[in-house]
Amino acid sequence: MNAHAFTLSGARLRACASGALHWPERGLVVVSDLHLGRAERMARRGGPLLPPYETDDTLARLAADLAALRPAHVIALGDSFDDRRAAEGLSEPQRARLAALLDGRVWDWVEGNHDPGPLALPGTHRAEVRLGPLTFRHIARPDATAEVSGHYHPKARLALGAARVARACFLIDGARVILPAYGTYTGGLATEAEALAGLMAPDAIAVLTGTRAHAIPMPRRAARRPPTRRISP
Template identity: 65%
Template sequence: MSAYAFTLAGAALTALPSGALHWADQGCLTVSDLHLGRSERYARRAGALLPPYEIVETLSRLDADLAATGAGMVICLGDTFDDLRAAELGEAHALWLARLMAGRRWVWIEGNHDPGPVGLGGEHRAELRLGPLTFRHIAETGAAGEVSGHYHPKARLAGQARPCFLVDDARVILPAYGTYTGGLSCDDRALAGLMAPGALAVLTGRVARAVPMPRRRGDG
């Protein structure tokens, strides 16, 4: 099996190799930190040129995950766009996203890069409570049953840094789903302070592979 199944607050969840989180019982797919329009923002603000294909690659992955899971609900955990101007999608990309949204409950959670793409329809929330789980952009200390993003966690396996989920008994932190997103090493103390001893890093790629969350010496 290429995905990784686990339970959080009684909810049976699956970490997909793509970086999406599937909650089959609720027909729900959750993604975080798509950062659509990053190459355009880099060109606009810094003059840096990146191949302008990240929107196509990210939406293609989302399209495939929705087809594979049949999810009728999507939660985007914030930072869907790299900034407000990047939310002004071109016609082809806007139509593609509208097709993905059609017939589904679509929830935009407010991020720190964008307040939620209010022109695209769907629901707009600071956070969402669904059954035993709370969905928000940034993890909160002491929370339980929490699903969040923001940190873009990465872990190394065989010398290669790969985006990963971080999972313990209280929360799951999702990797960045978008192309061209950077990442924070999961041995960073900001993440060590959030995740309990015994937490797992579930690496994305061809297979979702769980390993003990790497930590610096002395961080538990």
């Protein structure tokens, strides 16, 4: 599987092109912000009507990652469902597919801001997970180190000729990694946003997801130049 290898506090990790984080030595896969049931939740609350296929698509991609990486342990890093009712609204085929992914694996559901974790499903429900040198939580803490988080759905805005495109990305520096949203139909926050720029070190990188994992310097807002003062002759 195409991935960018890096080390965080001695842990040798892989940022996969799919948006999953892989820790081979621990047999661990981490995904964040699945937001299963998003289309249903938006329709229920009177929002725009989206094709109701995002749950199936997200579960299919997750199944492909788990089949390829064969982890013994999975951490779902918060906002696994778009809200509590979305967790209860899975169809029987979707519930069976998710149960098959959980079967035979240690599975930690981390609490997010959209949901408290799908309490009716198997697995362990935690506020955060500590494993080796790393702490896994939904929302980054500014003073934390050795931290793996999600929540922000980071996206890098790139110039492509005359157009600009946005790509979901990991953000990585010496203290933390912030995962992209794994779920279909999830928006994103530009890496130039103050919330992300303030969390990440000046030398942070963005690892773009998609067909391949590609590392670039984290895009940031250009510094504003002070106005030029004219000196009268």
